[in-house]
Amino acid sequence: MTGVNRRIAAVSALWLALFPLLAGCWDRREINDIAIVLGTAVDKEGEMYRTTLQIALPGQMSGTKGGGGGTTGRKNWLMVSDVAETPKFATFKGQQMMSRLVNLSHRRVFIIGEKVARDGIQKLLDTMARDPDNRLTTLVLVAEGRADRVLNIESSLELVPAEAIREEAALFQRHPPTLKDVANILYDPGKDPMLPCISIAEMSSLDADNTNKAIRLDKLAVFRDDRLVGIADGELRDGLLLASGQSKDFKLLVPAPEGEGNLNVIFHHYAARLQPIFERERIRMRIIADGYGTVVENNSNFFMHRPEGIKKVEQAVNDAVRNRIEKAVRWLREKKSDAVGFGRAIHVRRPQEWHRMRKNWREEFSRADVEVVTMLDVENFGYNRAPFGKREEVLR
Amino acid sequence: MRDWRRKWRHRRMSMDDPHSGSGGGGSGGVKKGDSAGKNNEGHGGGQGGGGNGNGNADGGEPLQPSLAANEERLGHILQDCSDIAFRRFRIKDGREALLVYTEGIVDSAETHLHMLMPLLFFVDPGLAEKGADAAASQGVSLSQMRRIDSVEQAVEAVLSANVLLLVDGYAEGAAFNVKGGTRRSVQEPNSEVVIRGPREGFTENLRVNTALLRFKIKSPDLKMVRFVKGTYTRTDIVLAYIDGIADRKIVQEAKRRIEAIEINSVLESGYIEELIEDHPNSPFPQLQYTERPDTVAGQLLEGRFAILVDGTPFVMIGPITVWQLLQASEDYYERFYISNLIRWLRFGFALIALYLPALYVAVVTFHPDMLPTTLLLSVAAAREAIPFPALVEMLIMEVSFEALREAGIRLPKTVGQAVSILGALVVGQAAVEAGIVSAPVVIIVSLTGIASFTIPRFSLAITIRILRFVMIFAAAAFGLYGLVIATIMLVAHMCNLNSFGVPYLTGVAPFRGRDQQDIFIRTPWSRMNYMPGTYVQSRRKRTDQNTKQGVHESW
Incomplete structure (x- = not known):
């Protein structure tokens, strides 16, 4: 054996000897040793937090196994x-009831019960930034009532309710807020959180004696x-939604300008801009839609296909949108919540002014004037002039 | 280059050659063959053509003037060689003569027509005074002849397809090259099939192979230097290069290394490959081999050299870079869109072949968070009932796939069917259904298998197969971290490699702008103006001017 060979042998032996020493450091974990958490719900019971984990059962999900199985009755x-003093500790207690290690990296939604939300959500968020297991891209939602109830409603369209909730949130608004967004907003005095809010809907089923429950996402928690x-x-x-520019394919039902019935308009393109205007003592917030x-x-007997008809429809649409935005802003001022982010708009446009007023922004906000400018066009009426299937003489 | 010599010397000393001591004729003959090759460099055509002009310089047992003595001596040496024929006859002028040849490897029809017939019936008696050589050269109508002075030369000539003519009264003989015998004819190469491109492949016959090259490159600059290696096999080896394109230093180095070889037998070019490569311990091939004359011609024209070995259709090419091993000859025959698309596909699949199983093991055992949720759920569902860790599962499938492939190569075609059924049904389907391995692993192993078949050079494909296992172990031990470390070590190793002094990653590391025309993209021929800089003596243009046809500027 020559010197070179001996050196090679020695180096390889050293390498091999190192492997057993590493055994303790290995964080190797087989997929069938982890519990994949897809959603978490946090509720409050007295002063204690109840954390509920929704864990995927992959074995139930796919039909790769032969021998029947099917989906009858068994959930995926x-x-x-479990209940504990802090939400994270409740998770740890929950872990003690499971044979697999909780893995939070695939959590799709984080649902906050109404009661917890009213007490403040900051306490829930601390662990999100501290524990690397969490992902900041998890969507945050509020549940009307108890969160764990909503999270347990079966959706026939998705394998797991958490996934259904995530998809619904993506359809509901343009950018559903994630944990990261929420944390950013909480740091910023010029904006308050506005989270999608889910509730349980009773869906009348075709089976006369049975009602199905569904997860409905149609509200906003401010x-x-x-x-x-x-x-x-x-x-x-x-x-x-319109004021914050968060609406997605916004659907508007407006009464026909003349005659009876309603028109249904969808906005595929919509954007809202906030423009602060400073006038001596006062600030005017202009919202440009x-x-x-x-x-x-x-659905009416209104005949749109004339220049003045189109004008009237556009007028009605603009009025409806302006009304809704004004109403929402009035409500926000009443609640002293700047969920649309006027403060942030001032911060961006006039940093100096903002530093002067950020201390008592809530007061300033409740006094500020709001002006809504709508520039909405209705571009596409469809090619049939009259309402489909209606004789022209009954039109107005 | 620098450590090549050290390794080389070491290997040569350890080489076991029990016969080098005995029979000084044997090793002496090797040297003479080399010098013959050197002298012959200029007109590298004729086999055995006149190389022995320096006569009986290095001793050996001289031939006797007596024919009977010579016959007895040769008969003694070639005792029990039933394929050697001794034909005693009388030349027309009355002298005794003897023909010695090996049956089967000489063309007997030609021998009879051009040697026996004229000598028996038409020899001018006046020639008798001028020796066997003169008699033969004027009586025998064969082109390749050389003079034989010693017994060793005589034996060597007889065994390498010469007909030896000895005439009574002369202490010399004449050997005529009448190579014949049956060997495989030129056929389509089995190991490198193309859709577009020449269908002819090299054969086992060296001279056919050199002819196939000469058909393609009709230039006096195509040099073919001959060497003879192997104490027993006396194998002809030809080093081909194009003078003026190939780097002289590299060619000189190749000659030096081939000359330095001392070995008993050369049965395939692989013997030579292992003896002359720069890094014998590296898993990467440092010489390319091919069965295709067009590939060799293309490489010669890019300034590389080729080593042809008699008895094998596989010709070696050097110096090479790893990029070259990922290119197929078809890349240059198809239009450049097609060849680029296919080349990228190949690059992509080479990475898949190397990394995919390791990536799966790493992601499944260390980083499940890297998979999209829905994909993770399907993988988890498939793995739910599997009793093995992902590493073991992957190894089971990879090893059985390698075994399946090995079995498939060796088996006769009729049995091959059975193997594929066993492989597909038993190993694939049944293993999944029985819950021993999971379906994703089967998918990954088969995808990897397909990927390794897309690599055009078998030698590189094997290297990737070996390294794949290294990657799997690295991934199983340290996850993606291990994979990255292994990749860094791999790249460092490749940067360290060179083939005859040319860095293995030439073009990328060291970066050369002009080489980019033919590494990741193959530019159209009208734009490919330069030879790759490394091998070429001077930066020589491929074309004298840009000769793009069919561009109508008046339009």
Whole structure:
């Protein structure tokens, strides 16, 4: 054996000897030793937090195994829940009921119960930044009532409710807020959180004796700092979405300008700009709503296909949008919550002014004038002039 | 280059050659063959053509004037060689003569027509005074002849397809090259099939192979230097290069290394490859081999050299870079869109062949967070009932796939069917259904298998197969971190490699702008103006001017 060979042998022996020493450091973990958490719900019971984990049961999900199986009755997920002084510690206690290690890296949604939200969400967020297991891209939602109940509603369209909630959030608004967004907003005095809000909907089923439950996402939870101050629905919610530019394929139902019935308009292109205007003592916030929409339904006896008809439709649309935004802003001022982010707009446009007023921004905000400018066009009426299937003589 | 010599000397000393001591004729003959090759460099055509002009310089047993003595001596040496024929006859002028040749490897029809017939019937009696040589050269109508002075030369000539003519009364003989016998004819190469491109492949016959090259490059600059190696096999080796394109230093180095070889037998070019490569311990091939004359011609024209070995259709090319091993000859025949697309596909699949199984092991055992959630759920579902860790599962499948492939190569075609059924049904489907391995692993192993078949050079494909296992172990031990470390070590090793002094990654490391025309993209021929800089003596243009046809500027 020559010197070179001996050296090679010695180096390889050293390498091999190192491997057993490393055994303790290996964080090797097989996929069938981890519990993949897809969603978390946090609720409050007295002074204690209840954390509920929704864990995927992959074995139930796919049909690779032969021998029947099917999906009858058995759920694709497991709910594990426990109560403790802090939400994270409740997770640890939940871990003690499971044979697999909790893995949070695939958590899609983080759902906050209404009661927790009213008490303040900051306490929930600390662990998100501290524990590397968490992902800041998790979506944050508020549940009306108890969060764990909503998280356990089966969706026939997705394998797991958490996934269904995430998809619904992506359809509901343009940029559903993630943990990272929420944390950013909480740091910023010029903006308050506005989170999508889910609730349980009773869906009447075709089976006469049975009602199905579904997860409905159609509300917005508005915060002041980290506390929930109101849940907006209907026109109020529309106004908030429109003012913040968060609306996605916004659908507007307006009464026909003349005659009876309604028009249905969808805005595929919509953007809102905030423009602060300083006038001596006062600030005027101008909201510019811009976009164009398509009439998808004319359920009235109004005949649009004349220049003045088009003008009237556009007028009605602009009025409706302005009304909704004004209503929403009025409501926000009442709640002293700057969920749309006027403060941030001032910060961006006039940093000096902002540093002067950021201390008592809430007061300033409740006094500020708001002006809504709408520049919405209706571009597409469809090619059939009259309402489909209606004789022209009954039109107005 | 620098440590090449050290390694080389070491290997040569350890080489076991029990016969080098005995029979001084044997090793002496090797040297003479080399010098013959050197002298012959200029007109590298004729096999055995006149190289022995320096006569009986280095001793050996001289031939006797007596024919009977010579016959007895040769008969003794070639005792029990039933394929050697001794034909005693009388030349027309009355002298005794003897023909010695090996049956089967000489063309007997030609021998009879051009040697026996004229000597028996038509020899001018006046020639008798001028020796066997003169008699033969004027009586025998064969082109390749050389003079034989010693017994060793005589034996060597007889065994390498010469007909030896000995005439009574002369202490010399004449050997005529009448190479014949049956060998495989030129056929389509099996190991490198192309859709577009020449269909002819090299054969086992060295002279056919050199002819195939000469058909393609009709230039006096194509040099073919001959060497003879192997104490027993006396194998002809030809070093081909194009003078004026190839770097003289590299060619000189190649000659030096081939000359330095001392070995008993050369049965395939692989013997030579292992003896002359720069880094015998590296898993990477440092010489390319091919069965295709067009590939060799293309490489020669880019300034490389080729080593042809008699008895094998595989010709070696050097110096090479790793990029060259990822290129197929078809890249240059198809239009450049097609060849670029296919080349990128190949690059991509080479990476898949190397990394995919390791990546799977790393992601599944260390970083499940890197997979998209839905994909993770399907993988988790498939793995739910599997009793093995991902590493073991992957190894089971990879090893059985390698075994399957090995079995498939060796088996006769009729049995091959059975192997593929066994492989597909038993190993694939049944293993998944029984819950022993998971479906994603089967998918990955088969994808990897396909990927390794896309690499055009088998030698590089094997290297990648070996390294794949290294990667799997690195990934299983340290996850993606291990994979990155292994990759860094691999790249460092490749940067350290060179082939006849040319860095293995030439073009990328060291970076050369002009070489970019033919590494990741193959530029159209109208734009490919330069030879790759490393091998070429001077930066020589491929074309004298840009001769793009069919561009109508008046339009």
